[in-house]
Amino acid sequence: MEPSDDVRHGLFRAPERHSGTEAYDRRWTRDLYSAARCAAVLLALLLLIDWAAGTLALGRATLWCALAALLFVVLCPPRVSAGAGWLASRSLLRTRMVRTDLLVSVRCSDGVSQRLVLRDAFGERVELDPQVLVDNPELWHRVDEDVHRSQARGSLLCGATALRRVSERIDRETAGIVFKLSGLE
Known part of the structure; x- marks a missing residue:
């Protein structure tokens, strides 16, 4: 059934948002902070190891930041x-x-x-x-x-x-x- 058929038959209506009876995932904020913490810990460890080895440079630090950002994107919950x-x-x-x-x-x-x-x-x-x-x-x-x-x-x-x-x-x-x-x- 095409959406246009539903409009003619009165079935289609936009979902009512912000009606006050919405329910949300209560654990989302905690999961988001957990994803951010994991990414931050990975970044800190990579930078610390690179600094201790004496190989820390701007290019490598940028790479570690990109890797930590990628981890955050992967772990970020919907x-x-x-x-x-x-x-x-x-x-x-x-x-x-x-x-x-x-x-x-x-x-x-x-x-x-x-x-x-x-x-x-x-x-x-x-x-x-x-x-x-x-x-x-x-x-x-x-x-x-x-x-x-x-x-x-x-x-x-x-x-x-x-x-x-x-x-x-x-x-x-x-x-x-x-x-x-x-x-x-």
Whole structure:
């Protein structure tokens, strides 16, 4: 279905941003500082070793700064946020957004790092670490509400299994936290 068809049928509307009911990744700031610290420690160690060896020069210092900057870019986490009908993942270079109330597929890709891939009816796609949803219950709640809307509309064609796994993981970790806090562990 083309987006122009959706406009004629009244399905397309821009996601409402800044409506006050948005949810954000609460651990993003800590992860960002951690990436900056790793890059700074690498730079300090490289400069210190080069200085101690007596080979520190402007060209080498520039190379070490570039290497530390590259490490920061690689480690910098995307900022995940969600609101009524949308989920966004903003990295250093771009922002990706999907309409969570018009999802057509959700896949869980396994590998070195597990990723949850969401696609909407307009062809947009967002990849995120499922741990972000596990660590942020309000973010998961916002996404889960819209997933149920997609299922009710019949637009979500595949992905129920992946979402059920994420939901079970969240329930398992939440129950563990409740038991730990109540002393029943």
